[in-house]
Amino acid sequence: MCFNPNEIVTVELDCPGWTAPYSRAITRRQLGELLLELDDMAEGAITAPEWPTAEQAYADAPAIAYEQAWTERIANISSDELDRDWYLRHAALLDRIALRDEHDQLGTATEEADATALMLLDMDQAPRGYDGRAYVRQQYALWAQQEARR
Structure with missing residues (x-):
């Protein structure tokens, strides 16, 4: 199966606490790069957001x-x-x-x-x-x- 790296795909992100999902159109190549970057980030420790008192x-x-x-x-x-x-x-x-x-x-x-x-x-x-x-x-x-x- 062959993919066109320049084909446009839509990525939608949604996290607890967000008022609405974030959606963006990117190429398959950009998606691959993003996924590799997320994999690298996942290897690190979980960093907590700033918590309110x-x-x-x-x-x-x-x-x-x-x-x-x-x-x-x-x-x-x-x-x-x-x-x-x-x-x-x-x-x-x-x-x-x-x-x-x-x-x-x-x-x-x-x-x-x-x-x-x-x-x-x-x-x-x-x-x-x-x-x-x-x-x-x-x-x-x-x-x-x-x-x-x-």
Whole structure:
């Protein structure tokens, strides 16, 4: 099978946190070069993006009691059909509770926040090398920005 290296193909990239996929027309030769470059990059260590602090991520978040009531109510109504927003808000809630309690001692709240953050990483197919709770904060901040625009 023979390919024309100058044939135009469309490449579409989409990552968690992006508002829309990025699409671009390139030649097959350019695509081959891009794939080789990505292979080289994959051999290196995972570099995490800059994470927002908890204060930045949760600056405009509802009170913990409100979020706790909301997550419980939604889980009781439709436990079979929980969406990503629910899992994100639940992970952020547990992160906020753990942050509040970590000043006293590490315990169940921290363990639950860590476990729920890993679930969100898996759900989003994000690299496991990321700090799970920092990822939750980043995703919550992005989600909150989108909600504010609505």
